Amino acid sequence: MRILSLFAAALLAGFAAACTPVGYAPNTPVSAVDPRPPVTILVSIDGFHPDYLARGITPNLSALAAGGVSGSLRPSFPTKTFPNHYALVTGLHPDRNGIVANRFEDPRREGEVFTMATTDPFWWDEAEPLWVAAEKAGIRTATMFWPGSNSPVHGTYPSDWQQFAQALPERNRVDAIIDWLRRPAATRPRFLTLYFDTVDTAGHRFGPDAPETAKAIADADALIGRLRDELATLGQPANLVIASDHGMAPISADRVIDLYEQVARDDIRLVEDGPYASFHALPGREATVRAAIARPHPNMQCWPREAIPARLAYGRNPRVPPFLCLAKSGWTILGQPPRYPVAGGTHGYDNADPAMNAVFLAHGPSFRAGTKLPIADSVDVYALVRRLIGLPPKPGVDGRLDPLAPALAE
Known part of the structure; x- marks a missing residue:
């Protein structure tokens, strides 16, 4: 039996040696034998005001800022969730991207109302979001929630997408991003979006300065840390672009x-x-x-x-x-x-109001370290992401690369 065991062990060792890539050493990271080009991940932390970074409860986001790029964004008017999420991915202000509010009507559809549950592409087709442009160019995309991504805009879905479910824990959303990136290169997305909503929810219910909102901020920061750790374990370089859609102002009865x-x-x-x-x-x-x-x-x-x-x-x-x-x-x-009750916080005010400002952070191989930018318009993020994923500049949009270009390493 021992001779047979030794013979079997020798066969297995020989088979393993034959199957081991040349130059591979034990404990070599996956990326060393399957080199991974950087992916781009656009992360929205809904309702995250830039000042939240100064509260001493965001070690992961603060580390990204120190080792990458930080600044703030001036959202489009109205400073609401759906108009500004669509502005981020179309480079067009709401007046041009067609999502003019969280709730609105269209004179061509009398008796119908757009709400945040609407998926009929009629309401979304006035602009082309990044995932549609990317898919048409052969760049595989995946969206872990983003307004419009669960609608066939211009007849096109992302290659991978999820129907929005607010009850889905945000940790699971991070894990979905990592699962998509575990795929073989042929089916691995190159542009991904990730959406967190609990900071906005807490800001509405309790106000921007409440301890409950501070907890939501800290929780979101921990999720960013988890995302970075999982990317590192996977050996996946990534250009992270983290933005919010608006800030938050306290309200009162x-x-x-x-x-x-x-x-x-x-x-x-x-x-x-x-x-x-x-x-x-x-x-x-x-x-x-x-x-x-x-x-x-x-x-x-x-x-x-x-x-x-x-x-x-x-x-x-x-x-x-x-x-x-x-x-x-x-x-x-x-x-x-x-x-x-009229209490807690809200948004939707003049986009020149500092309380409405949104956060902007970027980190990864395409970005300079320790770069602080002046305020830019949220539509400018679109031009930056097009550059990162290899799409040429799009003429006629409102977003410009120039305000964010100093962030780029090349």
């Missing part, structure tokens, strides 16, 4: 504006309220509504669509309602009973 003190309830049809209110005048009441919104208000400005200030880059798209009122930061416009 003491700072509420009754919309119907400005304009008569019977003269309008409300579309949205909150940090801003948008609405239609009822037939025959247009002149009355125009006169009503022209009256000054100490904590709110109102405009007909064509008079919205040009700096907001908003109002040309017919999906924007004909009238808009915008509250001062921290104030809430109510045109209907609120679904939740």
Whole structure:
């Protein structure tokens, strides 16, 4: 038996030697025998204000900033989740990318309303997101949640995508990214997106300065650490681009504006309220509504669509309602009973409001170490990611590479 065992061991050793790549040594990282080109991972931490990095609870994000690139982003108006997530991946302000709010209508689809659960490509097809451009160029993509990625925009899905489920733990989302990257090169994605929502949720419920929000920030930071550790174990170099869609401002029931003190309830049809209110005048009441919104208000400005200030880059798209009122930061416009108490925090204010600023971090082989950038526009991230994944610049978009180009190593 011992002779047979020794013979079997010799056969197995010979087989193993025959199957071992030339130059391979025991404990060699996988990447040493299967060299992996860098992938690009675009990470959104919804509602993460740049100041959150100064609280001493983000060791992983702070390490990325120290060893890579840091800065802040000026979101597009309205400073809402869906418009700005689509701006990040289309390079177009909401007025041009078609996702003009979290809730809106289109005059071509009377009686229908876009909500954050809408997947009909009709609502998304006014712009081409990065994963569509990449797939058309033969670059495999995977999205672990991103607004629009579960819709066949321009007839194209990412090669891998997940239907959004807020209940899916964020750790599982990180693990899905790593699982996709464990694949053989032929089916391994080169551009991926990852979305975390709990910082935004805590900011809304408790406010940006609450201990519950601090815990959500620390949890998100730990997930970034897990992502980096798993990438290192896999031997997968990655260019990480971490951005948020907007910041967060504290609100209070003491700072509420009754919309119907400005304009008569019977003269309008409300579309949205909150940090801003948008609405239609009822037939025959247009002149009355125009006169009503022209009256000054100490904590709110109102405009007909064509008079919205040009700096907001908003109002040309017919999906924007004909009238808009915008509250001062921290104030809430109510045109209907609120679904939740007016407390905690929110966003949607003027994109020039510093409380609405979004975070920007980048780290990886394509980036310079220790680079601090001045504020850029969130649409500029699109131009940067196109460069990282090997797509040529796209003419005619709002996003520009120039503000973020100093971050690049080459």
